[in-house]
Amino acid sequence: MDTFQALLxxxxxxxxxxxxxxxxxxxxxxxxxxxxxxxxxAAMVLAxxxxxxxxxxxxxxxxxxxxxxxxDKPQIAGAGFINFTLRAEAVAAxxxxxxxxxxxxxxxxxxxxxxxxDFSSPNVAKPMHIGHIRSTVLGDALARIAxxxxxxxxxxxxxxxxxxxxxxxxxxxxxxxDRDALARDPIAELVRIYKETNERATxxxxxxxxxxxxxxxxxxxxxxxxxxxKQCVDLSMQEFARTYELLGIRHDIVCxxxxxxxxxxxxxxxxxxxxxxxxxxxxxxxxxxDVAELADKPIIVRKKDGGYNYATSDVAxxxxxxxxxxxxxxxxxxxxxxxxxFRQIFEIARREGVTADLRHIPFGNILGEDxxxxxxxxxxxxxxxxxxDEAVERARKIVEEKxxxxxxxxxxxxxxxxxxxxxxxxxxxxxxxxDYVFSWDKMLSLHGNTAPYLQNAYVRIQSIFRKAGEVxxxxxxxxxxxxxxxxxxxxxxxxxxxxxxxxxxxxxxxANYLFELANSFHAFYEACPVLKSEEPARSSxxxxxxxxxxxxxxxxxxxGIEVPERM
RNA sequence: GCGCCCGUAGCUCAGCCGGAUAGAGCAUCGGAUUUCUAAUCCGACGGUCGGGUGUUCGAGUCACCCCGGGCGCGCCA
Numbered sequence: 001m002d003t004f005q006a007l008l009x010x011x012x013x014x015x016x017x018x019x020x021x022x023x024x025x026x027x028x029x030x031x032x033x034x035x036x037x038x039x040x041x042a043a044m045v046l047a048x049x050x051x052x053x054x055x056x057x058x059x060x061x062x063x064x065x066x067x068x069x070x071x072d073k074p075q076i077a078g079a080g081f082i083n084f085t086l087r088a089e090a091v092a093a094x095x096x097x098x099x100x101x102x103x104x105x106x107x108x109x110x111x112x113x114x115x116x117x118d119f120s121s122p123n124v125a126k127p128m129h130i131g132h133i134r135s136t137v138l139g140d141a142l143a144r145i146a147x148x149x150x151x152x153x154x155x156x157x158x159x160x161x162x163x164x165x166x167x168x169x170x171x172x173x174x175x176x177x178d179r180d181a182l183a184r185d186p187i188a189e190l191v192r193i194y195k196e197t198n199e200r201a202t203x204x205x206x207x208x209x210x211x212x213x214x215x216x217x218x219x220x221x222x223x224x225x226x227x228x229x230k231q232c233v234d235l236s237m238q239e240f241a242r243t244y245e246l247l248g249i250r251h252d253i254v255c256x257x258x259x260x261x262x263x264x265x266x267x268x269x270x271x272x273x274x275x276x277x278x279x280x281x282x283x284x285x286x287x288x289x290d291v292a293e294l295a296d297k298p299i300i301v302r303k304k305d306g307g308y309n310y311a312t313s314d315v316a317x318x319x320x321x322x323x324x325x326x327x328x329x330x331x332x333x334x335x336x337x338x339x340x341x342f343r344q345i346f347e348i349a350r351r352e353g354v355t356a357d358l359r360h361i362p363f364g365n366i367l368g369e370d371x372x373x374x375x376x377x378x379x380x381x382x383x384x385x386x387x388x389d390e391a392v393e394r395a396r397k398i399v400e401e402k403x404x405x406x407x408x409x410x411x412x413x414x415x416x417x418x419x420x421x422x423x424x425x426x427x428x429x430x431x432x433x434x435d436y437v438f439s440w441d442k443m444l445s446l447h448g449n450t451a452p453y454l455q456n457a458y459v460r461i462q463s464i465f466r467k468a469g470e471v472x473x474x475x476x477x478x479x480x481x482x483x484x485x486x487x488x489x490x491x492x493x494x495x496x497x498x499x500x501x502x503x504x505x506x507x508x509x510x511a512n513y514l515f516e517l518a519n520s521f522h523a524f525y526e527a528c529p530v531l532k533s534e535e536p537a538r539s540s541x542x543x544x545x546x547x548x549x550x551x552x553x554x555x556x557x558x559x560g561i562e563v564p565e566r567m
Numbered sequence: 568g569c570g571c572c573c574g575u576a577g578c579u580c581a582g583c584c585g586g587a588u589a590g591a592g593c594a595u596c597g598g599a600u601u602u603c604u605a606a607u608c609c610g611a612c613g614g615u616c617g618g619g620u621g622u623u624c625g626a627g628u629c630a631c632c633c634c635g636g637g638c639g640c641g642c643c644a
Contacts, residue, residue: 337572
């Protein structure tokens with residue numbers, strides 16, 4: 001099923017060909033409703049290329065183009081724009097067709113990719129904190145969208161489960177561990193022993209040395225230390241799993257840093273053999289002398305003490321994803337501060353002949369109301385679980401106040417959908433690079449571009465259907481009121497915008513669309529009574545409601561957000 | 568020093584490959600309810616898009632130079 005945009009592009013191409021002109025320009029949604037629904041700049045682009053008059057070229061194109069089966073006669077305006085206005089019957093027919101399409105008109109990708117998405121990536125022996133929201137929620141949404149578009153997606157949790165900090169964790173485990181505390185709250189106890197060990201090591205060189213020895217034993221896979229490490233990983237994973245379950249997020253594989261341990265020596269040998277890496281000041285280093293931005297920014301792949309660092313394991317990770325997982329596309333949903341690191345890693349991969357599309361998808365920070373990095377009063381990062389629990393609790397209070405008659409269990413379930421939806425949407429509705437200010441009042445507001453506002457539109461529709469009782473689903477749609485036409489056109493645009501999200505990894509494009517859809521629906525709801533209207537308007541409006549609900553539900557699902565039936 | 572990101576209404580933010588008179592929400596002010604969830608809608612007010620130069624028929628968007636803020640840059644991850 002073609003979108004109107006795709007249809008117009010095809011008709012434009014035919015017209016250009018018939019007029020003896022090369023393909024040029026594009027069809028975009030009109031900037032403003034008074035210019036119709038779609039516009040093309042083809043005449044202006046051609047005029048520039050050929051040094052001809054744009055309006056004359058536009059005339060030529062308009063004479064050659066055939067759109068009368070779904071649009072009014074194209075209008076020429078401004079410097080040479082050609083504007084198209086859809087006919088209401090065509091919009092009605094398209095809307096009716098969408099009702100019977102599970103994909104709501106969204107085409108599958110022409111060439112499906114085999115993608116691995118690296119997202120969330122928390123650190124073992126530390127709690128997930130507010131800073132993990134963006135990677136987790138953004139990566140999950142991109143995975144859902146890519147899958148819906150027909151791509152083959154593997155979700156990989158590249159957990160931080162290896163590194164020098166484990167020397168201290170193991171020393172603390174052996175000397176400071178409180179078993180009861182560990183049973184009560186494993187992560188908190190691991191954090192406590194790590195912090196205390198760190199303090200002692202700072203003050204006492206003997207303890208510092210002992211920690212180093214524990215680390216060396218771990219790296220040699222000495223059974224006791226390896227066992228302690230494994231317990232730390234398992235306990236952490238259990239904790240992460242609870243958070244992911246609450247969020248409704250899953251991974252297909254968990255290949256953390258330790259997964260690559262036995263591949264690191266091989267990576268360095270290979271880089272040395274190929275001349276990509278060289279020895280420098282005792283370390284093994286890759287220089288990028290021929291790349292201007294990287295010329296003075298080498299990267300170490302083996303420390304002078306013989307140890308490897310995360311650059312090494314990231315090179316090994318590229319290998320595994322491309323060769324073992326057979327991926328042609330790798331997305332790294334990792335914060336903006338790591339931009340340089342990934343440029344270096346990708347440049348190494350390029351030198352090794354990797355042709356897969358390696359993409360760092362960076363994002364900005366979450367700020368507190370003071371516009372500084374969000375922290376607790378004590379100056380520590382805010383645990384993610386606390387944020388999510390508070391979101392649900394705040395939503396519950398609102399539901400309780402607005403809808404006291406609902407059973408408590410239902411209130412709780414609604415609160416979960418609203419609270420978590422609010423947190424996710426606050427993140428996804430913003431361009432990923434902007435640092436955004438975390439505000440409970442804003443994200444839980446029923447006004448404006450928020451999850452509850454969108455969920456409310458869905459709920460109002462469900463309420464209509466509950467009142468309507470048994471209605472045979474009709475796809476007889478006639479659009480007479482302006483608000484009906486605006487809503488129907490909006491519904492047709494879903495299929496146009498979804499594929500564009502992945503151009504630059506911007507789920508906020510979808511969020512903005514859904515906000516506008518909900519807006520159009522609310523306007524329709526005010527202007528057009530549904531149940532009290534006469535046939536055939538009643539059936540037609542019910543059909544519009546049904547498609548709106550389906551589109552809201554599907555769109556929010558692509559963002560990882562659920563809809564309640566009441567709220 | 569080198570590099571990356573951000574700077575749009577009083578506040579919080581949209582604005583995808585350059586396209587027409589730059590849009591929302593909050594706040595402020597004014598309206599709408601015997602009506603399907605007013606948990607909503609409609610309207611008004613509000614802008615030298617940080618500054619400048621350039622490319623272009625056309626620049627918030629592209630290039631270069633400044634200013635301001637954030638972040639990163641050989642042995643942490």
